[in-house]
Amino acid sequence: MASTEDAVASFVAAHRRGLVRFGFLLTGDRAAGEDLVQEALIRCLPAWGRLDPQGVEAYVRKVMARLAWKARRHPLNTRSAPGHADPAAADIAEASAELADLRQALARLPSRQRVVLVLRYWQDLNDAEIAKLLGCRQGTVKSRASRAYAQLRQELDWTDDVAIVDNPPAAREDVP
Amino acid sequence: MSQPADHKPTVLRERLDQLADSVSGGDSLDGTQLYRQGVRRRRRRIAATTALIAVAVVIAGAVLGSAVRPEASPEIGPGPASTTEPDGCVIPTRFESDVESGLLTEEKACEYARAMDGLATPEHSFPGGPSIVVEGQVHEDTVAECRAGTYDSGDSFADLYCNAFLKIAAGALDPTGTCGPPICPEGTPVWIYDEAQLHDLADGHR
Numbered sequence: 001m002a003s004t005e006d007a008v009a010s011f012v013a014a015h016r017r018g019l020v021r022f023g024f025l026l027t028g029d030r031a032a033g034e035d036l037v038q039e040a041l042i043r044c045l046p047a048w049g050r051l052d053p054q055g056v057e058a059y060v061r062k063v064m065a066r067l068a069w070k071a072r073r074h075p076l077n078t079r080s081a082p083g084h085a086d087p088a089a090a091d092i093a094e095a096s097a098e099l100a101d102l103r104q105a106l107a108r109l110p111s112r113q114r115v116v117l118v119l120r121y122w123q124d125l126n127d128a129e130i131a132k133l134l135g136c137r138q139g140t141v142k143s144r145a146s147r148a149y150a151q152l153r154q155e156l157d158w159t160d161d162v163a164i165v166d167n168p169p170a171a172r173e174d175v176p
Numbered sequence: 177m178s179q180p181a182d183h184k185p186t187v188l189r190e191r192l193d194q195l196a197d198s199v200s201g202g203d204s205l206d207g208t209q210l211y212r213q214g215v216r217r218r219r220r221r222i223a224a225t226t227a228l229i230a231v232a233v234v235i236a237g238a239v240l241g242s243a244v245r246p247e248a249s250p251e252i253g254p255g256p257a258s259t260t261e262p263d264g265c266v267i268p269t270r271f272e273s274d275v276e277s278g279l280l281t282e283e284k285a286c287e288y289a290r291a292m293d294g295l296a297t298p299e300h301s302f303p304g305g306p307s308i309v310v311e312g313q314v315h316e317d318t319v320a321e322c323r324a325g326t327y328d329s330g331d332s333f334a335d336l337y338c339n340a341f342l343k344i345a346a347g348a349l350d351p352t353g354t355c356g357p358p359i360c361p362e363g364t365p366v367w368i369y370d371e372a373q374l375h376d377l378a379d380g381h382r
Contacts, residue, residue, distance in 0.1 A: 009207030021196035045214035122192040
């Protein structure tokens, strides 16, 4: 029992930054992202001893994506309140105004659209992989990704990113 | 989650990367605290689920006019991997790790084991009488996980829990539905009680 506790502690210390980044993108909010990481880790604990040490992070990320996907029906208990000031906003505003706009646009997306968008464009998963991960149909993935991307384009007035349209991950044939 | 390296980076991906990179945080996450929180949650879940099933057993026994006596079952004996306590309680292997780790006391483990054994003992016939189902509102999340096949209770009871929760959900949706093993014999009619009614019934039959 103590060894599992130690293993969890060292895993969290080593991976928390990467997981929080993923959680932030999935939720559009840093505090909610941290809560998502925490919830996913707790849900992984019972299976911890059975997980391949090399695959733990991927497993936690899967759980995070599923939780974020389901959060529409079962909102996570986040520390964030509507209209709160996300601490990440200050970090991002310092980095660039463009990123601040992207952050706001991402946060305004419906949660499921945001999840699909992040998995597709940030995690580089194709539609089949996303559908399998989230337990939904590929058509659902395509439509949500399309709507999410269209909304981002509209809100951010992007016209220079043809590459996204021409090379969507969904078109890849190299992933079974 | 695969991350193919040969995929052409997109503008959006680069911007998402920059956005993620610009976020600090995560320092508040503490693995030790998370671990302990997880243990507490599991303890609560085990207690709540077993209490739910135990109440169902009590009421089922009362409805049938015979008390459930799991220790009377010839099928539930101390196996080679089981531990027999001084009061005659048999702690099945499935609870031994929880007892060893301090998650459950021996007394609680015995109590849960009796309740579970009562369910597993096919000594009762349910001749069309009502079986007991609790309204499943409080288990909505769990039911959803059971349906998706992702429910993980962290112990060997996942199937039993899911069976119970799904039956509860089915009953909640369809009052004329039926219950099946291991909660009750195949085809047993399901009656729906809300939580308050169930407590009243349990109190009245004790």
